[in-house]
Amino acid sequence: MTKPDTKKSEPSNLDRLDGQSMDITAQRLAAIKALLPEAFDLDGNLVRDKLLEALKPASYEASDDIPAFGLAWPGxxxxxxxxxxxxxxxxxxxxxxxxxxxxxxxxxxxxxxLEVLKTLRRSYQGKVKMIYIDPPYNTGKDFVYPDNYGEGLDTYLQRTEQKDDDGFWKSTNSETSGRKHANWLSMMAPRLTLARNLLRDDGVIFVSIGDDEEANLRLLCDEVFGPENFCNTIAVEMSTTSGPKTVNAQQGTIVKNIEFVHIYRKSSAFNESVRTPLLDGIDAYDTHYTNWMNDDGTLDTLSDVLMCDVAIRSDVEKNNLAGSRGFSIKSMDKLLSVSEAAREFVTDNLKRIARVDRPPVSAQGASPDVGKWERFSADHRDYLLTTLESGTLQSLIPLHANYRMSDDYKPRFGRTVIRGDLWKGFHQDMGNVAKEGDMVFANGKKPVRLIKQFSKWATLGDGDILLDFFAGSGTSGHATMAQNAEDGGQRRYICVQLPEPLDEPVTLDDGIVCETIFDLTRERLKRAGSKIKEEAGLNAEKLDTGLRVFKLDSSNFTAWNSDPTTSETDLLERLEQLNDQTVAGRSEMDILWEILLKMGLPLDLQLERFELEGASFIGVADRTKVLSTETAIPTAALEALLDQDIPPSELVVLDGAFENDNARANIATLYKERKDDDGKPVCNLKVV
Ligand SMILES: C[S@@+](CC[C@H](N)C(=O)[O-])C[C@H]1O[C@@H](n2cnc3c(N)ncnc32)[C@H](O)[C@@H]1O
Known part of the structure; x- marks a missing residue:
């Protein structure tokens, strides 16, 4: 039997919508070719040695036997x-x-x-402001997806159907496999590569990791994002040395309290975005703040001013806080802990209480009187200056400057310090994490506050997307909604999660049974969303707590299955399928969204259905792009669409939707020939 001709008759002047995800390799090769044409042979193939030759710096004389610096692993x-x-x-x-x-x-x-990131590529390339991921740490107990790149999607689909077979889903990546780190790196490398591509130029990625792979991940990220784009590694205090850890610690073991987060930006454009500093609360009063600035430009000592307040003086006396020389600022902490009046006084007068510091260079020449303060402007900034008794010029820094709302577990208004790369106090959140989102998830659930603080620092703003493709219980989505509820923002999230079976199905309080981690993710996001909305007060109205669910699957469009077969029935079945353009059992919605994806449109679009000359169309982005899932479209409708005052710039229809081959060819010509002032077709007609 000869293989059937699967090509549809198609006039050469009709474009076909590319059915595959974007070809990254072709894109990269084109970029290299533009830069280094000498690295290609006459057939247009990239030649490794020519490439190396072209990249060799003139001063580089060493031979090939110096191994390149970097991370190497089999595979x-x-x-x-x-x-x-x-x-x-x-x-x-x-x-x-x-x-x-x-x-x-x-x-x-x-x-x-891996497959999901590829399908998102066309629509989201360069569009994501922030990525947070919390991949398996490779402890030997967690699940590491064993990719078989050759099989790709098929493997995934086969395995999701056979999830209970051979314990596949339960398989872990143990040390005994001899390739523990190599397997993990092979899992991460393509995912990070695709992630980078989705980031905006001013985007940033945060990757949580534990001891097992922290060092390898850092080198891998250097390779994917470039060492120049490394921002920080932060250490997050996830536990204290208490409970069961104490015994080990008492025996001299240095127990684990921290986890790491590597932060990489996409490019230097990230530094141009204004970032928000994060603040930790400080309990102790800074006893350098001893000066009181009167409105008339004179200065007093804070302790003297405090003693003029009757209520504060009484609290000082009651608590024996004054020494032989009266009340000293050294006892300020004690005073603030016992005296409501002193606390109020300080908070009400943050702009008058000040410490002295070195003056700005530009203040040279200023000479306020001793015991006086005065304003001074230089470099578009205002300074407060005074002269000490020694004659030295000094700058006055009001307490107001470091009294703010902290970013602590329980935020409070008080003295704060700007946080560095040690993020303390998340052990407190961990104590409560099981309750967050009303969903128990024993697989590395992170505190909502942690993700909120990453997005706060990265200034994730209105309309910006946070992507998490190892979503687990969906903390990133929860954090995005919570942050929007707090400040009325319009951030959006994309979470991706494998339907990894749970050890035991979990029945939630409303009777919903979750069999996979994905079920848990979905239910948590739903529940967290409705609770956040309920509690959002004024911000509730414009708060988006919805969620659009999609599932990875094979294409809705039939393609010739070229797997070898000797079965005639099999072959006839395949031929039968080819008569229908779409796979049996797929809905109009399935087809519609696949076309949108392949048109490179985002998945959060709102669709507008409209009728024209008896045909139904779907418009997006104010009908600038139009598509149809109809299997038969009257020629008059296609003509009418083009004749509108403002026709769409792109129209995608099913290949079999034309009345006949003649109509198909005529419509193709009509669309090609209707040109705008620049001589380009007004509307690009494509078939799928
Ligand atoms: C450590 S958990 C993330 C926990 C999450 N940060 C939270 O707060 O709940 C890692 C998650 O990644 C998922 N995962 C592992 N491999 C994956 C893959 N190839 N695709 C999608 N999800 C995957 C696992 O099922 C697990 O739920």
Whole structure:
């Protein structure tokens, strides 16, 4: 039997919508070619030696036998190459599992993140402001997805169907496999590569990690993002040495209290965005703040001024806080802890209480009187200056400057310090983490506050996207909604999670049974969303707590299955399928969203259905792009669409939707020939 001709008749003047995810390798090769044409042979192939030659600095004389610095592991090349292999996979909408499907801009996607990231590429390349991921730490107990790059999506689909077989889903990446670190790095490399591509130029990625892979991850990130884009590694205090840890600590073991987060920016454009400092509360009063600035420009000693307040003086006396020389500022902490009046006094007078510091260079020449203060402007800034008795010029720094709301577990208004790379106090959040989102998740659940602080620091703003493709219990989505509820923001999230089976199904209080981690993610995001909305007060109205659910699957469009087969029935079945352009059992919604994805449109779009000459169309972005999932469109409708005052710039229809081959060719010509003032077609017509 000869293989059937699967090509549809197609006039050469009609473009076909590319059915695959974006081909990264082709894009990269084109970029290299533009820069280094000498690295390619006459057939247009990149030649390794020519490339190395072209990149060799003139001063570099050393030979090839000096190994390059960097991270090496078996399977590395294949792992990076996996990021470039296009996929035909699609994302099928699941409105029944969603909340406010038609209007929400939050997305939850079920599936293996490698394939999902590839399907998102066309729509989200360069669009994501912040990524937070918390991948398996590779402790030997956690699940590491064993990619088989050759099989890609098929492996995933096969395995999700056979989840209980051979304990596959339970398989861990143990030391005994002999490739523990290599397997983990091979899992991470293509995912980080794709993640980088989705980031905006001013975007940033945060990756949580433990001891097992912290060092390897750092080198891998250097390779993917470039060492020049490394921002920080922060140490997060996740526990204290208490409870069961105490015994080990008492025996001399240095117990684990911290986890790490590596932070990389996409490019130096990130530094141009204004970042928000994070503040830790400080209990002790800073006893350098001893000066009191009167309105008339004179200075007093704070302790003297405090004693003029009757209530404060009484608290000082009651608590024996004054020594033989009267009340000293050294006892300020004690005073503040016992005297409500003193606390109020300090908070009400933050702008008058000051310490002295070195004056700015530009203040040279100023000479306020001793015991007086005066304002001084230089470099567009105002300074407060005084002269000490020694004759030295000094700057006065009011207490106001470091009294703010802290970013602590229980935020409070008080003295703060700007946080460095040691993020203390998250052990307190960990004590409560099981209750967050009303969802127990024993698989590395992170505190909502941690993610909120990352996005606060990264200044994730209105309309910005936070992506988490190892979503677990969905903390990132929860944190995004919580932050929006707090400040009325309009941030959006995309969470991706594998339907990894739980050891035991979990029945939630309303009877919903969760069999996979994905079920938990979805339910937490739903519950957290409705609770946040309930409690949001004034911000509730514009708060988006919905979630649009999609599931990774094979394309809705039939393609010739070229797997070898000797079965005639099999072959006839395949031929039968080809007559229908779409896979049996797929809905109009499935097809619609696949077309949108392949048009490179984002998945949070709102769609507008409209009728024209008896055909139904779907418009997006004010009908600048239009598509149709109809299997038969009257020629008159396609003509009418183009004849509108403002026709769409792009129209995508099913290949089989034309009345006949003749109509197809005529419409193709009509669309090609209707040109704008620049001589370009007014509307690009494509078939899928
Ligand atoms: C450490 S947990 C993340 C916990 C999360 N930060 C939280 O607060 O709940 C890592 C998650 O990644 C998921 N995961 C592992 N491999 C994945 C893959 N290839 N695609 C999508 N999710 C994956 C695991 O199922 C697990 O739920």
């Amino acid at each position: 590395k090349q294949l792992a990076f190459a996996a990021a470039g292999v296009p996929t035909t996979a699609t994302l099928r909408p699941s409105p029944e599992q969603s909340v406010d499907f038609d209007t929400t801009q939050n997305l939850l996607i079920e599936g293996d993140n």
